[in-house]
Amino acid sequence: MNTLANIFTTSIGKKLMMAVTGLGFCIFLLIHLLGNLTLYVGRQTFESYVEHLHALGPLITVAELGLLFFLIIHVSTGAVLFVQNLRARPVRYAVNKWAGGRTIGSATAPYTGFLILVFIIFHLLNFHFVEHPGGLVFNTVSATFSSALYVCLYMAAMVVVAIHVRHGFWSLFQTLGANHPKYMPIIQGAGIVFALLVGFGFGLIPLYIGWGI
Amino acid sequence: MSAPTINLTLKVWRQGRTDKKGRFETYPANNISTDMSFLEMLDVVNEELTKKGIEPIAFDHDCREGICGMCGAVINGRAHGKERETTLCQLHMRHFKDGETIVIEPWRARAFKLVKDLVVDRSALDQIIQAGGYISVNAGGPQDANSIPVPREKADLAFNAAACIGCGACVAACPNSSAMLFIGAKVSHLALLPQGRPEAARRVRAMVRKMDELGFGNCSNEAECEVECPKGISIREIARLNRELMKAELKSA
Ligand code: HEM
Numbered sequence: 001m002n003t004l005a006n007i008f009t010t011s012i013g014k015k016l017m018m019a020v021t022g023l024g025f026c027i028f029l030l031i032h033l034l035g036n037l038t039l040y041v042g043r044q045t046f047e048s049y050v051e052h053l054h055a056l057g058p059l060i061t062v063a064e065l066g067l068l069f070f071l072i073i074h075v076s077t078g079a080v081l082f083v084q085n086l087r088a089r090p091v092r093y094a095v096n097k098w099a100g101g102r103t104i105g106s107a108t109a110p111y112t113g114f115l116i117l118v119f120i121i122f123h124l125l126n127f128h129f130v131e132h133p134g135g136l137v138f139n140t141v142s143a144t145f146s147s148a149l150y151v152c153l154y155m156a157a158m159v160v161v162a163i164h165v166r167h168g169f170w171s172l173f174q175t176l177g178a179n180h181p182k183y184m185p186i187i188q189g190a191g192i193v194f195a196l197l198v199g200f201g202f203g204l205i206p207l208y209i210g211w212g213i
Numbered sequence: 214m215s216a217p218t219i220n221l222t223l224k225v226w227r228q229g230r231t232d233k234k235g236r237f238e239t240y241p242a243n244n245i246s247t248d249m250s251f252l253e254m255l256d257v258v259n260e261e262l263t264k265k266g267i268e269p270i271a272f273d274h275d276c277r278e279g280i281c282g283m284c285g286a287v288i289n290g291r292a293h294g295k296e297r298e299t300t301l302c303q304l305h306m307r308h309f310k311d312g313e314t315i316v317i318e319p320w321r322a323r324a325f326k327l328v329k330d331l332v333v334d335r336s337a338l339d340q341i342i343q344a345g346g347y348i349s350v351n352a353g354g355p356q357d358a359n360s361i362p363v364p365r366e367k368a369d370l371a372f373n374a375a376a377c378i379g380c381g382a383c384v385a386a387c388p389n390s391s392a393m394l395f396i397g398a399k400v401s402h403l404a405l406l407p408q409g410r411p412e413a414a415r416r417v418r419a420m421v422r423k424m425d426e427l428g429f430g431n432c433s434n435e436a437e438c439e440v441e442c443p444k445g446i447s448i449r450e451i452a453r454l455n456r457e458l459m460k461a462e463l464k465s466a
Pocket residue numbers: 015016018019020021022023025026029074075078079081082109110111112113114115116117118161164165167168169171172173175176432433434
C-alpha cells in the first residue's frame with residue numbers, strides 16, 4: 001500500500017496510472033470493436049453476439065465496474081496533470097513552434113480526452129440506459145442511425161477517439177518503460193494501425209446501418 | 214575572402230532585475246557576418262546599444278563551444294534555434310536570411326526564475342543533482358584501472374547519457390516545462406554503470422521527488438525535448454528513468 005502511494009504521488013506515478021488505465025481502455029476498445037463488427041454481417045449475427053455477451057451475466061457487471069473505476073482514475077489524473085502542466089509555465093512564449101516531436105494526438109490529448117468523456121456519457125444514455133424496442137439492441141442501433149445528426153456525431157466522435165489513441169498507444173509503452181530502438185518503430189506503427197482500425201471500424205458503422213451502404 | 218554580411222531585426226525580451234513584467238524591444242542588427250555565432254551577433258548588437266546609451270542585453274554564456282550549458286534562448290519559438298544538436302553559441306548566423314526578424318525569448322518555466330533579460334536561474338537543475346545525482350565515493354587509495362569490469366555496450370549508453378550539459382533546453386522546449394529528459398539522462402548515466410548501481414534506487418526516488426517539488430511540469434511524451442537537446446539525448450532515457458523508478462519503488466521496504 002505504502003509502495004503504491006509512494007509511486008502514485010510522483011509525476012511519473014501519475015503517468016503510470018494514465019498508462020495502465022489507458023491500456024485497459026485500448027483492450028476494451030479492441031473487444032468492443034470486434035463485437036460491433038458483427039453489425040457489418042447483419043442483424044442476426046449482431047443479436048446473437050449481444051445474447052452471448054449478456055449471457056456472461058455477473059462477468060459483464062464486473063467489467064463495467066472495472067471500466068468505470070479506470071475511467072475515474074484516467075479522467076481525474078488527466079485533469080490534475082493538465083492543470084499542473086499549465087501552471088508549470090506561468091509566462092507563455094510569444095512565438096510557439098513545434099520542433100518535430102509533437103503530433104496532433106499528443107498536443108490535443110487533454111482536449112480529445114474531454115470530448116471522449118462527453119461522448120461516453122452521451123453514448124451510454126443512447127444505448128445503455130434505454131429500453132430497446134422489441135427487446136432487440138439492433139432496433140435501437142438502427143433507430144439511432146436513421147438520424148443524419150447522430151450519424152455525423154458518432155463519426156466525428158470516432159475521429160476524436162482515433163486521434164487520442166494514435167498518441168496514447170505508443171505513449172503508454174514509453175511511460176511503462178518499453179522503448180527500445182528495435183521495437184519502438186513497430187509500436188509506433190501498431191499505434192497508427194490501431195487508431196485507423198478504431199476510427200474506420202467504429203466510424204463506418206453509423207453510415208453502414210443508417211444509409212444501408 | 215570575408216564572409217557575406219546580413220542585416221537583421223531583433224525582437225528581444227527585456228526585463229530588469231526588479232521588473233515584475235518584461236516587454237519586447239526591437240533593435241537593428243546590421244552588418245552581421247554570417248560566420249558569427251549567435252552570441253557574437255549579440256555582442257555586436259550590445260556594443261551598438263552601449264554606444265547609444267542603452268543597457269546591453271543580458272545573456273548567459275561561458276565556454277562558447279557547446280560544452281558548458283550556460284547559453285540558451287528561444288529563437289523564433291525554438292530552443293537554441295532550429296538547427297539540430299547545437300547550443301546557442303554553436304548556432305551560426307549563416308542559418309538566417311538577410312532582412313529576417315528574429316524573436317529572442319528566455320527559457321520559460323516556473324522552475325526557472327528570470328534573472329534579467331535572457332538570463333534565467335537554472336539552479337533548480339543543480340538542486341535535483343544535489344538530491345541524489347551523484348555516487349558517494351569514500352575515498353581511499355586509488356583503484357587499479359579496469360578493476361570493475363564495465364561491458365562495452367553499457368559504457369557507450371552511459372556515455373551518451375552523460376553528454377547532458379544541463380542547459381535546460383529540454384525544459385524550455387517541453388510544452389509542460391518538464392525536466393524529465395534532464396533527469397532521465399542523469400539517472401541513466403549512473404544507473405548504467407556498476408559504480409552507480411548500489412545507490413540507484415535511492416537516487417532515482419530522491420531526484421524525481423525533488424523535480425516534482427520544484428514545480429516542473431509532468432512529462433506527457435510530447436518528445437519535443439529530444440529534438441531540441443543540443444546533445445541528442447533520446448527519450449529512451451526517460452523510459453529508462455521510468456523503469457528505474459518502478460523498480461526502486463517496488464523493491465522499497
Ligand atoms: C476510449 C477511451 C480512452 C482511451 C482508449 C484512452 C487512452 C489513453 C492512453 C493510452 C493514454 C496514454 C497514457 C500514457 O501516455 O501513459 C491517454 C492519455 C490521456 N488521456 Fe486518455 N483515453 C481514453 C479516454 C480519455 C478520457 C475520457 C479523458 C479525459 C476526460 C482522457 C484524457 C487523457 C489525457 C489528458 C491524457 C494525457 C495524459 C498525459 O498528459 O500524461 N482520456 N489516454
